[in-house]
Amino acid sequence: MATTESFLVPDVPDLDPNTFGHDSGPVAxxxxxxxxxxxxxxxxxxxxxxxxxxxxxxxDSDGDADHLTLIHEDGDYASWQFHRDGDGVVHWEQTDGGTLGIG
Known part of the structure; x- marks a missing residue:
C-alpha cells in the first residue's frame, strides 16, 4: 500500500509570499x-x-535567487530583483506588478 512516505516531496525554497517584500533576505x-x-x-x-x-x-549561479515573480491565484503578480549593496546590506526591489486578468 502506498503511503505519504512513498512520494518524494520536492525541496522548495523557504519563502512566505504573505510577508515577502523589500526587507526580505536572500532566497536560496x-x-x-x-x-x-x-x-x-x-x-x-x-x-x-x-x-x-x-x-x-x-x-549568477551563487545559489540565491536574483529574480522572483509571485503570481497569486486571483491573477495579481509582482516581480522582484535582489540587490546586495557594497556594504553587504541586502534588499529586494519590486520591478513589475499588476494583474494577469484571470477571472
Whole structure:
C-alpha cells in the first residue's frame, strides 16, 4: 500500500509570499529545474507557496535567487530583483506588478 512516505516531496525554497517584500533576505534555490537563459545551467525553480506560484531564477549561479515573480491565484503578480549593496546590506526591489486578468 502506498503511503505519504512513498512520494518524494520536492525541496522548495523557504519563502512566505504573505510577508515577502523589500526587507526580505536572500532566497536560496534548492532544486533548479529549468535553464531559462540557455547557457546549459539549471537556474530557475517554479514552485507553489500556498496559493501563490513562485518563479525564482539564479542567473549568477551563487545559489540565491536574483529574480522572483509571485503570481497569486486571483491573477495579481509582482516581480522582484535582489540587490546586495557594497556594504553587504541586502534588499529586494519590486520591478513589475499588476494583474494577469484571470477571472
Amino acid at each position: 534555490l534548492t532544486d533548479p529545474t529549468h535553464d531559462i537563459d540557455g547557457d546549459g545551467v539549471l537556474d530557475t525553480q517554479t514552485f507553489d507557496a500556498g496559493d501563490v506560484v513562485v518563479i525564482a531564477s539564479d542567473l
